[in-house]
Amino acid sequence: MTIPFSHNDSGPTGAAPHCGDDFSADEGCFLRVPPDHALPISSTDTSGFRLLVTLGINFVIPVVQIIGGVMANSIALISDAVHNFSDFIAILISYIALRIGRKGVSTRHTFGFQRAEILGALLNVAILFCAVIFIVYEAFWRLWQPEPVSGGLVMILAGVGIAGNGFSALLLYRDSRNNLNIRGAFLHMIGDFLTSLMVLISGAVLLWRPWYWLDPLLSFLIAIFILKNCWTVLTEAVAILMNATPRELDLPEIQKFLESRPEIISAHYLHAWNLGNCGIAFTCHLTVADRLVSDTEILAEKIRHALFRQFGIDHPVFQFETVTCGNGNMLCELSGQEQPPKTPSGGLSSPAPVYRKNGYRIFGWTSRIILGLIFIAAGIPKILYPAEFAAAVYNYRILPDALVNIVALALPWVEVLVGGMLIVGVWMPGAVMIYTLLMLVFITALGYNVARGLDIHCGCFSPTSGELISFWTITRDVAILLMSLYLFFAVWVKKIFLPYSRS
Ligand SMILES: [Zn+2]
Ligand SMILES: [Zn+2]
Structure with a gap:
């Protein structure tokens, strides 16, 4: 889901507005279906057949998938259905918002009701977020204790999703080459199509081998996909509500x-x-x-x-x-920003305001280097001794056996990569978030095993060092976590609240 920003993505071609013109909500705009499955319907055609067909398809598919998902005992299928259902809600919201928007202006609401759609999008994000929490919670327990899943039923219902999403994508394909909004909707549909395809493949694998952990693992991936879409809508909606300068304007x-x-x-x-x-x-x-x-x-x-x-x-x-x-x-x-007076020679008059003092900058820079070095130092020995590290992970007795080797192989590379990104300064928001999440996971795993009195090797740095888990290892990790939390807030608060600053 995305909220289109510009008035007209293919470039304004209509007549320029005159002072006396009526700038009503739907003038010159497409029906702004958050272009999930959006159809190029002009506002005069809102009760049109195509919108009804899309609404129908997008309602029936998730309902069938949820019922089938419960019957097949597949959390991946339910996740796919949740996403498809959120697309239905998104279309419904923009349809209702368009109706509300038609109420026009009054002395009480001089701007009309155009932002009703933004509020609707936020509501959808809130609902989706609750659904994601449910999915992750369910998937976590099933990863721990995999339950049998009916592969055949999963394949049939994923096939229903593939057909529906593929049909919607086909409807959009022709117009997607001319209009950026519809192109966004088309790409989203392709994403939905691929998600259903992944569920179908997992169903086929389950028919062949009883790898039931595959089902919750896939639903984790779908949850990440849903969260990514949520994040896009959330940032764009908040930017509009905060009266931010439209992204495309300089x-x-x-x-x-x-x-x-x-x-x-x-x-x-x-x-x-x-x-x-x-x-x-x-x-x-x-x-x-x-x-x-x-x-x-x-x-x-x-x-x-x-x-x-x-x-x-x-x-x-x-x-x-x-x-x-x-x-x-x-x-x-x-x-509220104090600025130096305009220079007599003219030119741009507003140098970027300084949001942080230099001391904070140096502290942030130092923590980046230290945290980066810690992860690289922790990752390299694990890459060199994979078997020993896998044994350490196994001894924690938290992951299901099927995942121990995958995690033991992948985790060190993630550590080195994230550490390197922090030092170089590449994709900081993502790197800092992964770093913080990993530290939380490490501390939880350590704390859990110290609490139940297990005397196992830490595996924190070199898996061959023989260091045991203890309150000291937890304290050390908490100190690292505090530093990464500092970076997390420094990066993310700035990203959320000052997205348009040029500093
Ligand atoms: Zn979708
Ligand atoms: Zn003035």
Whole structure:
């Protein structure tokens, strides 16, 4: 699921909005089905046959899959169904939101109800998140104690999913080459198609061999896939609710564009935000030479057209001034950031604000290097002595036997890779998250076995060192965890709350 941002992804081609135009919710926009399974239906065609068909398909498939999943005792099938059902909810929400959006504006709701769809998307994320917790919980216990799964039934019901998702993808294929939104929906459908295909293959394997741990393992993968989609929707919805500058807009570029016009002396206090799923609002102050008010109307009309053509801005408001007010910077003083006054030579006036002091920077940099070195030092001996490390993992008596060798082989490489990424600074949000999660897993495993009094080898660094698990090893890991938590918050808080900063 994604929420499309731009007013019109194929570039604004319609007439530029006039001041007296009605900027209603659905004017010039597609029905913004969060383009899961979206159909290119114009707002005049919402009760159309194609939407009903899509809604029908996407409702029947997950219901059949959930019933079948319970009968076949397959958590992977249920996970696939949960995802498919969330797609149905997403379409339903945008359909309802479109209806609500048609209520238009009132003195109480002067912006209309366009953001109802954003609230709906957040609700869907919340429901999905609960479903993922259920899936992970179930899958964890089944990984521990695998239960028999009916491979034949899994294959049949995964086949139903393949047919439905494949059919939806086929419906979208023709338009997906011309429209970015529909292309996104098409790619999502391909992802759904492949998920169902994986479930089908696992069903076939289960018919052949009783590897029942395969089923919960697959549902973990599907849960990750669902969470990734949730994350995209969540960040985009929060950005809209926070009135963030639309991702595709570059405010300094717009300022430059406005100031390049001979009539405009300065453009300042720029704001741009998404009204809802479509439509970009924009306000700014424009300093011009003293002139008749009727003259500024002609100028405003020209700028309006230019902004629409160039940036897709369809709801601009200008304030004309003859003397630049306030400090005349690009960003409004209301934003709370103190900025140096504009330089007389002109040019871009807002250097990126400093969000963190240098001391924090050095501390963050040091922790990255230390944490990275720790993981590399821990990973390499395990790669060199795989058999000894597998024995150490086995002795923890937490993983099912079938997974011990896979984990013992993969974990050291993950450690070295993540450690290297931290040091080099590649894909920090992901690396820091994996690091923190791994530390939590290690501490849980250590704590569990210290608590039940097992005297086993730690296997923390070199598997041949013979170090035993103890309160000391736990304390050491907690210290490492605290450092990685610091990095986690430093990276993620900045990513979530300041996604548009240029620092
Ligand atoms: Zn989907
Ligand atoms: Zn001003």
